[in-house]
Amino acid sequence: LWSANWLNSLYCLKYACTLQDSQYTQLEKAIQNSTLRWLDVIGGAPPEFFDALQVTSIRSLNVNIANGPEVVPLVNMTQLRVLWLGYTDPLPVLDGLCQREDALEYLKIYEPPNWDRDWTQEERSVVTTVLSKAKIREIGIRFGGSRSNLRTLSDALACNDHVRKVFLYRVPDDLKEDIRRKLDTVELEFYQ
Numbered sequence: 080l081w082s083a084n085w086l087n088s089l090y091c092l093k094y095a096c097t098l099q100d101s102q103y104t105q106l107e108k109a110i111q112n113s114t115l116r117w118l119d120v121i122g123g124a125p126p127e128f129f130d131a132l133q134v135t136s137i138r139s140l141n142v143n144i145a146n147g148p149e150v151v152p153l154v155n156m157t158q159l160r161v162l163w164l165g166y167t168d169p170l171p172v173l174d175g176l177c178q179r180e181d182a183l184e185y186l187k188i189y190e191p192p193n194w195d196r197d198w199t200q201e202e203r204s205v206v207t208t209v210l211s212k213a214k215i216r217e218i219g220i221r222f223g224g225s226r227s228n229l230r231t232l233s234d235a236l237a238c239n240d241h242v243r244k245v246f247l248y249r250v251p252d253d254l255k256e257d258i259r260r261k262l263d264t265v266e267l268e269f270y271q
Contacts, residue, residue: 093119093141100125107131117141129153142167151175154183165189170205176213182241187219195223203231210235221248221270233258236265246270 092115098106103125110118111134118132119141129149132140139161142150147167153159154175161184164172169188176183198206210232220232229250236242244266250258255269 091115091117091119091139093121098124103128110135110137119143124149139163141165147171155179157181160184161186163187163189164191166192168192170209173209173213176215177209179214182214182216185217185219186213186215187221189219189221191222194228195225197225197227198231203227206231207235207238211238213239214241215239216241217244217246218242219246219248223249226251226254229254229258233261237261244268 092110107128108131111131114136116137117139118137120128121141121143123144126149130152132153133156136158137156138158140150140153140159141163143165144167147164147169148171150162150164151171152175154162154172155178157180162172164187166189169186169191172186176186206228218236222228229247232247236245242265245262246268247258248270250269259267
């Protein structure tokens with residue numbers, strides 16, 4: 080099934096199943112020898128699988144559930160241009176993006192854990208530090224809406240010299256004007 084020839088005919092591979100160790104090994108080798116550009120890992124995968132991706136030509140990676148730490152070594156791959164993080168802590172990835180040589184074209188942060196409650200002062204400080212320096216051209220952030228956290232995010236993004244476009248989801252109407260003022264140098268779009 081995981082033959083390099085078969086993968087070479089694909090632009091995008093999405094899988095949501097749990098594989099056995101030997102199957103992951105087969106998939107790793109096939110991806111390394113293919114020209115696959117877009118990979119969606121919906122059901123999680125072992126760290127070794129992500130290690131193997133460092134020598135691939137993948138430009139777009141979508142990771143769901145708890146593989147945030149495993150993705151960190153990949154953020155400095157020059158060929159990686161788009162990264163989607165779902166239901167996983169984005170802070171280690173954002174920290175890694177601060178060290179990247181060129182800016183990632185697009186980062187989507189989707190329903191990260193613990194972002195729907197107000198951050199502590201220490202958490203706000205960490206978020207502000209990494210988000211204000213992360214090398215990203217466009218960023219989309221969707222979470223279940225702490226007003227305090229939204230203010231922290233917009234303050235941090237306003238200090239980021241790399242960001243050109245911001246997509247924010249679930250922003251209360253009465254905060255939108257304040258966020259527009261803060262992010263007046265970037266293209267800003269709100270979504271529900």
